[in-house]
Amino acid sequence: MNKTIEQMQNRASVRSFDPNKKLSPEILEAILKAAQQSPTSVSGQQYSVIVIEDEAQKDKMLEFTTFSGGRTQPHVKDCSAFLLFVIDYHKTDFIVKKENTSLGISNSLEGLLVGSVDVGISLEAATVAAESLGLGTVCIGAVRQATEKIIAEFKLPALTFPIVGLCIGYPLENTKLAPKPRLPFHTFAHKHHYQLENFDLVLEQYNKDLSKFMENPEFKWTATITSYYHNMYNTHLLELYKKQGFDIR
Numbered sequence: 001m002n003k004t005i006e007q008m009q010n011r012a013s014v015r016s017f018d019p020n021k022k023l024s025p026e027i028l029e030a031i032l033k034a035a036q037q038s039p040t041s042v043s044g045q046q047y048s049v050i051v052i053e054d055e056a057q058k059d060k061m062l063e064f065t066t067f068s069g070g071r072t073q074p075h076v077k078d079c080s081a082f083l084l085f086v087i088d089y090h091k092t093d094f095i096v097k098k099e100n101t102s103l104g105i106s107n108s109l110e111g112l113l114v115g116s117v118d119v120g121i122s123l124e125a126a127t128v129a130a131e132s133l134g135l136g137t138v139c140i141g142a143v144r145q146a147t148e149k150i151i152a153e154f155k156l157p158a159l160t161f162p163i164v165g166l167c168i169g170y171p172l173e174n175t176k177l178a179p180k181p182r183l184p185f186h187t188f189a190h191k192h193h194y195q196l197e198n199f200d201l202v203l204e205q206y207n208k209d210l211s212k213f214m215e216n217p218e219f220k221w222t223a224t225i226t227s228y229y230h231n232m233y234n235t236h237l238l239e240l241y242k243k244q245g246f247d248i249r
């Protein structure tokens with residue numbers, strides 16, 4: 001179709017980066033400017049990015065994103081740049097105060113959704129830009145397990161909240177880059193109205209497809225997803241969100 005769509009339809013997360021390669025300042029700026037130009041609710045720009053390239057700071061981030069069982073995420077250290085995407089009503093608060101009133105939106109679920117969507121769109125823009133330059137990327141949601149430490153380490157002020165990270169780097173030469181299969185298209189794109197038929201059979205086939213893709217006969221996608229989602233996790237977030245000045249009700 002065209003190069004952009006081809007790139008987006010064939011993308012895959014990369015977790016093996018050449019630790020010796022840095023991004024040139026021009027490349028980093030191009031990615032960040034693409035991310036900044038993403039659509040933003042009411043043009044309010046309730047997002048910020050902390051750019052982490054320094055080895056000591058990446059070491060910290062590696063520690064913060066290590067899973068509770070001790071499994072580390074070496075890609076966090078080996079990437080060339082780690083971008084931390086933050087919901088940012090700190091700037092909005094300044095603006096609203098200058099207009100002699102106070103901020104209300106940050107105390108609502110709508111405010112959280114607006115900020116999260118702005119951050120998500122900007123994250124994807126950075127991803128597409130980086131991949132268009134032959135770089136690899138992987139999003140890092142594990143930052144949310146260490147929200148409090150991250151807020152302290154990166155000096156995030158009141159009315160900001162870290163949501164997700166993005167590793168950007170040069171893929172190692174032997175990195176497997178096949179796109180991971182998704183559920184059948186009709187379960188995602190519903191024509192005219194929502195419809196989900198024979199989902200049982202769809203899942204049976206998808207489990208087989210993913211197991212083959214992962215080259216692991218034991219792998220069962222539905223079991224993996226269930227192991228994540230049968231419980232709540234990161235339940236500390238509401239308290240921390242309030243502590244950051246979001247009086248959510």
Ligand SMILES: Cc1cc2nc3c(=O)[nH]c(=O)nc-3n(C[C@H](O)[C@H](O)[C@H](O)COP(=O)(O)O)c2cc1C
Pocket residue numbers: 011012013014015073138139140141142143164179180
């Ligand atoms: C918000 C978000 C958070 C993620 N967090 C992590 C993470 O902490 N560590 C990781 O290795 N991958 C993480 N991923 C990558 C997903 O595992 C990956 O996108 C998914 O398995 C689909 O594979 P693909 O990106 O290769 O298509 C995250 C992805 C998203 C969108």
